[in-house]
Amino acid sequence: MIRIGMSSTCVYPLGLEDSFRLAKQAGFDGVEIMVTRDEATQDAAALTALSERYSLPIFSIHAPVLLLTHFVWGRDPRVKLERSAELAGLVGASTVVVHPPFRWQAGYAEDFLDIVRELGAGTGLQIAVENMFPWKIGGRGVKAYSPGWDPTVMDCAAVTLDFSHCALSGQDSLAMATALGERLRHVHLCDGTGSLDEGRVFDEHLLPGRGTEPVAEVLRNLAAVNWDGTIVAEVNTRTARTEPERLALLTETLTFARDHTREL
Template identity: 35%
Template sequence: MASAASPAGPTVLAATGPLFMTSLDYVMESIADAGFSGVEVMVGQNADTQDPERILTAASQAGLSVPAVHGPFLLLLRNVFGTSFASKATSSMELAAEVGAQVMVAHAPFRWEWRARRWLAEELPAVAAETGVIFGMENLYPVGGRAFSSVITIEEMDAYDHLVMDTSHCAVAGIDLFDMWRALSHKIVHLHVADNFGNGKDSHAPIGSGTLPLGPFLAEVGASGWTGTITLELDCRAYLETRDSLVQFLARERVKAENALAGHLTSA
């Protein structure tokens, strides 16, 4: 069953990132069994996620496409693909090109990383042109009340040509989903969708379990004619005891998202 709101609508993907401790084959097969047609691969410490041939083999065996790759920009991945922002971004975009992904999801440099910010302005365009991959800048959020990331607000996002909007990150930052979407939808190429418990943490909660108006938000996205990709980036830890529980959880969340995109708000 193809995972899309409509033939011309956004494609809903599942993320491998929340399952980084699990083998890539198991993750891909579970995602496929949950009815998804595509996946966003997080490049991590698992060597399989750094190897385009392994990614393609696992995806092909599961019958999945890989429209998006998430670079290793989390602090716990600081040594993956080198320690510099430029090396991480370049290697991630090259990997994305090899697996056929259209977008590479990136986190912004910290505010004091001037060399990285200069690279984004001066050298990224050549890398994007060479690889044919879109560099998607994702919004982050303050930590402990301090804005370490250089891209949190709508105004900071607007400095980039291609954007990845994360709904849970918006909640932590106190940014209204509709405000960001309406201001930046012409630049947004990819969405990370999850609910948030409103406790100041990046909870990546199941749709409908938190404080975010994801039903109306996804209905607006679906009605807008936007045709980007949407990844459900969800905390799966409560569903890892058996494969069936993981598959059923992912399938429920996919159905919620697709129903909301189609305007069926009671099901989201």
Template identity: 45%
Template sequence: MSIRVGLSTVSVYPESTAAGFDWAVGLGYDAVEVMVGVDRDSTSIESVRQLAEGHGIAVSAIHAPCLLFTQRVWGTEPWGKLERSAEMAHAVGARTVVVHPPFRWQRSYARYFVEGIKRLERETGLTYAVENMYPWKARSTGRGSRSTEMYVPERDPSRGDYAHGTLDVSHAAIGGDDVIEMAERWGPRLRHIHLTDGTGSAKDEHLVPGRGTMGADTLLRHLVETGFDGEVVVEITTRRAGSREARREMLEESLAFAREYLGQG
């Protein structure tokens, strides 16, 4: 079967979650990943269910609210957020919950994170695909920049004891990581791709795939060659697009890129 190409609702921000569903259907994406916390609809199980049913499109994944700006979405207790994400996934037929490693200051959560993810997978029957993150970089007073590791137990979960993972190309760019090597470390545990791009900047660029330097085309070919049967989800930044037409062009270009290098063109 062909690999599905989905659209993350965060890709249309500052437009709404509902607009994300509109764009996905209108442009011919196969599925939607819901980023919980960008607006009220994204936090409501019933609203997401109605959006999926009303648009006639599958929800491939729920991205748990574990970003800095979603720290208070669904409360502040991290395990509760992951359990609530599972409720939404079951309600809309999604098979995957995307989750970031804990922040360094979430000490208790981090201490039990690996075993806790295993427990949630056993109890829910869902895939909790832990996503690679990146060092936080800041300009130093001298030459170059300094970086701080902000995620524990590790920012690169492909090196950890997880059953399933998400590979984000933009995050790999910041970390100076080779996406093919990361995919090979994951092996069959790799279940989810955030298709985007980057240039190695200190910023999390989330460029249209092909506009950066990460070899996103080579990654997609690698997935096909190795029999990847997970999900590919376009997760780009369009908030500076300037117009809806410019946003459309970016979303269309990303989908066309995915189709071409997955051999679906």
């Protein structure tokens, strides 16, 4: 069966150990660690200890690519990616998730695909480039990413498909998964509507089945071809007022994944 993991971002703003504890309680097979300003997310020994304490393997490391992690491991995005790969190797993860560069990261953006290919070949890890979405400022399109936000047209060996980002970009996630073929190695399980609120687009990360993306169809198709990649829940549970409510949201997400990845 396809392994189903949970991203540490699912329990934000709770701490790192809470992510392991709740993932274990919900029944996930493993975890993905988003590298943040929390030093424990950068520490192989601390992560390994938590992995062993909760008997949950670390499937993947998400490189620090958010604006809030701008100063984690310095300012050089190449160093951030290389250190993420080093961390993945130390904790036994097989995948590093990375976003395409911002256009203003000029040197890194120009060399990004070469860096990804070289790092994957040199480490044996899957450096899985995540699909993003177009930006709009003042109603006008802005080229925020370089070489772009759509990895289907990039020369990279591994891709992470994020359903919420598909919704924001107006892409059909089923068509994207089909187009990627064997390059699809990692899935961020969530959903989205691409909705607007006062002209702003929100990256919703809804629970699967609560948005408009064909999440169930994509999962069933992956199961039908005995796909050997990893699915990791990356859902927003910040509406939960209590721990039982948050756990119920996580359990619902896992149940959805299990129901649609059962062997046919």
